[in-house]
Amino acid sequence: MNISHQKAKNTQKTYLLMFLFLIVVIGIGWVFSYVFENQNILYFAIGFSLLINIFSYWFSDKIVLKMSGAKLISRNDNRDLFDSVERLVRQSGLIMPKLYIINDPSPNAFATGRNAKNSAVAVTTGLLNLLDKRELDGVIAHELSHISNKDILIATVVVVLVGFVSLLSDFFIRMSIFGGLKRNDNNQAGGIITIVGIVLAIIAPFIVILIQLAISRKREFLADASAVSLTHNSSGLASALEKISQNHLPIKKASRATAHLYISDPYKQKQKIKTGFLVKMFMTHPPIEERVRVLRGGTI
Numbered sequence: 001m002n003i004s005h006q007k008a009k010n011t012q013k014t015y016l017l018m019f020l021f022l023i024v025v026i027g028i029g030w031v032f033s034y035v036f037e038n039q040n041i042l043y044f045a046i047g048f049s050l051l052i053n054i055f056s057y058w059f060s061d062k063i064v065l066k067m068s069g070a071k072l073i074s075r076n077d078n079r080d081l082f083d084s085v086e087r088l089v090r091q092s093g094l095i096m097p098k099l100y101i102i103n104d105p106s107p108n109a110f111a112t113g114r115n116a117k118n119s120a121v122a123v124t125t126g127l128l129n130l131l132d133k134r135e136l137d138g139v140i141a142h143e144l145s146h147i148s149n150k151d152i153l154i155a156t157v158v159v160v161l162v163g164f165v166s167l168l169s170d171f172f173i174r175m176s177i178f179g180g181l182k183r184n185d186n187n188q189a190g191g192i193i194t195i196v197g198i199v200l201a202i203i204a205p206f207i208v209i210l211i212q213l214a215i216s217r218k219r220e221f222l223a224d225a226s227a228v229s230l231t232h233n234s235s236g237l238a239s240a241l242e243k244i245s246q247n248h249l250p251i252k253k254a255s256r257a258t259a260h261l262y263i264s265d266p267y268k269q270k271q272k273i274k275t276g277f278l279v280k281m282f283m284t285h286p287p288i289e290e291r292v293r294v295l296r297g298g299t300i
Contacts, residue, residue: 021164022053025052026045028045032045061113069102071103073101078128084137088137094119095116097144097147098120100123104126104252105126107124107264108127108251108263109121109127109142110143110263112156114153116147119152123140131240134233135236135239137233138236138237142226143223149226155261220286237295241295247268264288
């Protein structure tokens with residue numbers, strides 16, 4: 001696995017995703033400006049898509065942390081965690097990220113932010129209580145690797161874009177039901193609104209899945225490999241993943257929009273059924289047993 005090549009691809013994917021969102025929203029705006037013979041709708045769509053892209057770039061990490069119930073901490077709140085992160089940051093050459101704790105018994109963690117200078121690492125109280133020092137180092141190294149590998153931006157931005165896909169779907173459904181934009185002299189426009197609303201309502205969940213798949217499950221394998229290079233110890237992360245997989249408590253504030261950020265699928269109760277090839281293709285995380293096998297000397 002070429003880590004440098006994958007870093008470049010992660011950056012490209014981020015901007016490609018934002019560009020596609022821009023094109024899709026402008027395309028929808030063009031259709032409705034044509035249907036209602038109102039160019040202002042197109043201008044609104046252009047402004048809206050640009051605004052959301054800018055907003056997602058600058059503020060998506062804050063939204064993610066708020067959604068997850070993460071609380072910013074200082075060294076006095078947890079010296080062991082700070083010591084572990086500071087030591088690994090020095091070894092990696094990164095900048096010290098902000099540290100957050102999520103009050104949740106389910107063991108998990110994630111990294112977020114638009115770049116290394118504006119990054120954050122969040123861990124649950126369940127993770128801190130479950131892992132020993134060596135295992136915690138492995139998890140922290142994994143999250144720092146997400147920062148170093150430049151995949152936290154796309155993983156964070158997608159949360160906002162996925163959210164707006166759902167909002168657009170809801171918006172069109174309401175338009176189709178209440179006919180708020182229906183022209184009095186054109187019943188066909190109302191019919192188009194209804195059809196678009198129904199279609200978007202049906203495909204919205206699949207759009208969410210496809211956007212999350214665009215992030216690629218390989219980012220987890222890449223972060224695992226980078227963590228091993230950083231700690232010079234594969235057994236710590238492997239052991240941590242095994243312990244995390246044995247705990248079946250789901251994250252209380254987990255959502256479909258943020259699930260891909262965590263080191264392990266936050267919907268723990270569904271892990272056991274994820275064995276088929278087709279099901280694996282639609283997972284936000286590779287199965288932990290596969291990751292552990294790779295860490296113990298296997299291949300992807």
